[in-house]
Amino acid sequence: MGAAPREPVIRVGGLNVAFGEIPVLENLSLTVERGEILGLVGASGAGKSVLLRTLLGLIPKSGGSVRVLGIDLSHANATERHTVGRRCGTLFQQGALFSSLSLVDNVQFPMREYLHLSDRLRREVAMAKIEMVGLDPNDGEKYPSELSGGMTKRAGLARALALDPEIVFLDEPTSGLDNIAAEDFDNLIRTLRQTLGLTVFMVTHDLESVGHICDRVAAIADKRIVYAGSLDGVLASDHPWVKEYFGGPRARAALAAGAKRKSTGEMRN
Amino acid sequence: MAASTDVASPSDPLLSWTAEGDALRAVASGAWTSANADRLERLTDSLGHQPAASVTLDIGAVGDLDTFGGWLLERALRPSGGRKTGAALAAVPDRYRDLLAALDRTNRRAPAPRGGAGGIVGALASLGANVAAIGDYTVALVAMFGALALAQIERFTKPPQAARLRATVHHFERVTWQAIPIILLITFVVGAIIAQQGFFYFRKFGAQDYVVDLVGVLVLRELGVLIVAIMVAGRSGSAFTAEIGSMKMREEIDALRTMGLDPIDVLALPRVVALVAGLPILAFFGSLAALGGGAVVAAFEGGMSFATFATRLQEAVTISDFEVGMIKAPVMALIIGAVACTEGLRVAGSAESLGVQTTASVVKSIFLVIVLDGVFAIFFSSIGM
Numbered sequence: 047m048g049a050a051p052r053e054p055v056i057r058v059g060g061l062n063v064a065f066g067e068i069p070v071l072e073n074l075s076l077t078v079e080r081g082e083i084l085g086l087v088g089a090s091g092a093g094k095s096v097l098l099r100t101l102l103g104l105i106p107k108s109g110g111s112v113r114v115l116g117i118d119l120s121h122a123n124a125t126e127r128h129t130v131g132r133r134c135g136t137l138f139q140q141g142a143l144f145s146s147l148s149l150v151d152n153v154q155f156p157m158r159e160y161l162h163l164s165d166r167l168r169r170e171v172a173m174a175k176i177e178m179v180g181l182d183p184n185d186g187e188k189y190p191s192e193l194s195g196g197m198t199k200r201a202g203l204a205r206a207l208a209l210d211p212e213i214v215f216l217d218e219p220t221s222g223l224d225n226i227a228a229e230d231f232d233n234l235i236r237t238l239r240q241t242l243g244l245t246v247f248m249v250t251h252d253l254e255s256v257g258h259i260c261d262r263v264a265a266i267a268d269k270r271i272v273y274a275g276s277l278d279g280v281l282a283s284d285h286p287w288v289k290e291y292f293g294g295p296r297a298r299a300a301l302a303a304g305a306k307r308k309s310t311g312e313m314r315n
Numbered sequence: 316m317a318a319s320t321d322v323a324s325p326s327d328p329l330l331s332w333t334a335e336g337d338a339l340r341a342v343a344s345g346a347w348t349s350a351n352a353d354r355l356e357r358l359t360d361s362l363g364h365q366p367a368a369s370v371t372l373d374i375g376a377v378g379d380l381d382t383f384g385g386w387l388l389e390r391a392l393r394p395s396g397g398r399k400t401g402a403a404l405a406a407v408p409d410r411y412r413d414l415l416a417a418l419d420r421t422n423r424r425a426p427a428p429r430g431g432a433g434g435i436v437g438a439l440a441s442l443g444a445n446v447a448a449i450g451d452y453t454v455a456l457v458a459m460f461g462a463l464a465l466a467q468i469e470r471f472t473k474p475p476q477a478a479r480l481r482a483t484v485h486h487f488e489r490v491t492w493q494a495i496p497i498i499l500l501i502t503f504v505v506g507a508i509i510a511q512q513g514f515f516y517f518r519k520f521g522a523q524d525y526v527v528d529l530v531g532v533l534v535l536r537e538l539g540v541l542i543v544a545i546m547v548a549g550r551s552g553s554a555f556t557a558e559i560g561s562m563k564m565r566e567e568i569d570a571l572r573t574m575g576l577d578p579i580d581v582l583a584l585p586r587v588v589a590l591v592a593g594l595p596i597l598a599f600f601g602s603l604a605a606l607g608g609g610a611v612v613a614a615f616e617g618g619m620s621f622a623t624f625a626t627r628l629q630e631a632v633t634i635s636d637f638e639v640g641m642i643k644a645p646v647m648a649l650i651i652g653a654v655a656c657t658e659g660l661r662v663a664g665s666a667e668s669l670g671v672q673t674t675a676s677v678v679k680s681i682f683l684v685i686v687l688d689g690v691f692a693i694f695f696s697s698i699g700m
Contacts, residue, residue: 144666145664145665145666145667146665146666146667157349161349161350161352161383162352162353163349163352163353163356163383164353164356167352167356167383167386167387170386170390170422171382171383171386173421173422173426174382174386174418174421174422175382177420177421177422178417178418178421183422183424183425183426184426184427186426187426189664189665190664190665191663191664191665192664207382209349210348210349210381210382210383237413237417240413241413241414241417242381242382242414
């Protein structure tokens with residue numbers, strides 16, 4: 047990936063978001079390059095999800111600019127929205143699978159809307175995606191209410207990947223998963239990034255996962271991005287919240303564990 | 316993977332092949348992406364039908380590959396139809412190896428079939444399942460009546476602050492006071508329609524005066540309470556089912572159970588008690604509005620003054636007509652409430668099931684209310700009321 051030309055796919059400049067009179071994000075700037083995995087960390091209530099939902103165009107901004115794949119979603123017409131929807135995938139925190147559709151139909155849903163495919167090809171590719179995220183082929187006919195938490199996350203990822211997106215947005219992909227499942231999920235995202243060349247924007251609380259798979263980390267505090275850069279640099283940051291968050295013994299241990307997994311994983315590859 | 320998802324122009328070959336003896340050499344080129352998937356599938360299919368002992372597929376010139384194109388390549392590699400061995404790839408660019416390796420592992424095992432037998436056996440099985448479901452439902456409904464009664468009896472043994480008065484009053488306000496305007500409007504219109512039709516036909520026999528008897532008896536004995544019950548089933552029964560159902564979906568019912576609380580006592584009983592108390596009130600005001608509608612039509616259509624209408628009404632109906640109507644109201648409320656809560660607790664995990672149970676709640680409670688009305692009619696005529 048290092049040799050690829052740097053090309054920003056998400057560009058946020060001077061973003062302001064407010065709920066009524068209360069500002070949530072102020073003068074926030076952030077850039078995400080093509081092909082990288084960016085981890086966004088921040089305290090609960092710091093505005094991580096608000097930033098994510100603003101990027102997705104679900105929350106209106108009160109100022110600044112947000113461009114995803116060069117398109118400003120808050121002023122986009124239907125065609126541009128369609129284009130971005132076609133080229134981005136989102137894994138919501140609770141999966142947000144359509145409860146009245148079976149898993150394979152959930153994955154086929156965006157394909158049906160956007161692509162002109164034969165029934166056979168659509169079904170086969172959907173099953174391939176389901177298996178690529180580590181689910182059993184027999185799970186394909188199950189309904190979301192029959193899935194466990196970890197399976198729901200995988201299924202949500204399979205749907206997010208349905209259209210071979212350029213960017214995937216992940217909202218706390220490993221929260222609520224056990225250690226093994228979370229590690230599997232990290233490996234899965236790394237592998238998919240390699241095979242499909244994804245750009246990943248990941249909101250997370252899981253520092254081990256940050257240490258393991260993220261190329262860059264962005265920290266949100268005081269309504270703006272206070273640090274964006276490499277993992278090594280984050281420990282040197284002098285912002286009080288970043289210091290406290292990454293400087294504690296738990297955080298250091300988690301980051302170290304993730305980094306160790308990263309290096310052993312690379313050796314194995 | 317580059318950003319380009321351009322549709323190939325029709326002249327772009329994408330896939331071409333030449334025969335070399337009984338071996339086939341195919342060359343893939345251009346964008347093997349979802350945008351071209353339709354054409355690519357036709358091409359790979361016809362490649363699969365070429366008579367040849369072996370096929371070599373050169374993908375060195377493929378400019379773009381996504382999962383859809385990758386899967387079509389993978390499909391060509393697998394033995395299919397007439398050929399025992401699939402194609403072999405040649406000149407695979409390094410950047411495609413990961414994706415092809417990942418796809419190679421998928422779709423190897425067919426999922427076990429789900430669902431039952433088809434044809435006549437399936438039809439009979441589904442008929443049987445439906446009949447059994449009626450039985451199950453009857454049991455569930457009777458169990459709901461029992462659970463409601465038990466919960467209510469338990470209330471009497473507890474201190475009065477355990478009576479969930481606040482919840483009951485809250486639901487009473489929703490199902491009764493907030494319903495009064497719409498109930499008055501509808502029953503007024505129904506009363507007016509009955510009177511209008513009565514005048515139209517009775518005039519032919521010179522029996523206009525009996526319109527008052529028609530309106531009075533019909534409204535007080537049957538229609539007042541029946542229309543109000545149907546309105547309440549549609550308005551409040553459906554709301555109860557949707558509320559309890561979405562609480563079930565979000566594990567709120569389970570949360571109550573783990574706190575050692577009975578969902579029937581906490582959720583169902585206040586709603587049912589509010590309905591049982593509220594429906595007679597609504598039926599009373601509804602009947603008055605229907606009589607009012609009749610009186611207005613009598614004044615305009617039949618030239619009968621309000622005073623005359625009132626006098627005739629007094630002669631036409633007895634207190635037992637009123638009693639017959641009002642006795643039915645709490646029983647109908649009990650049925651509507653029990654059906655609504657039963658259906659709410661039957662909601663499963665999906666949004667669709669919430670819709671199905673809410674529909675079932677309204678349809679079943681209206682059906683049962685009408686059947687009950689018939690049973691009461693037979694009963695009251697037998698005892699001479």
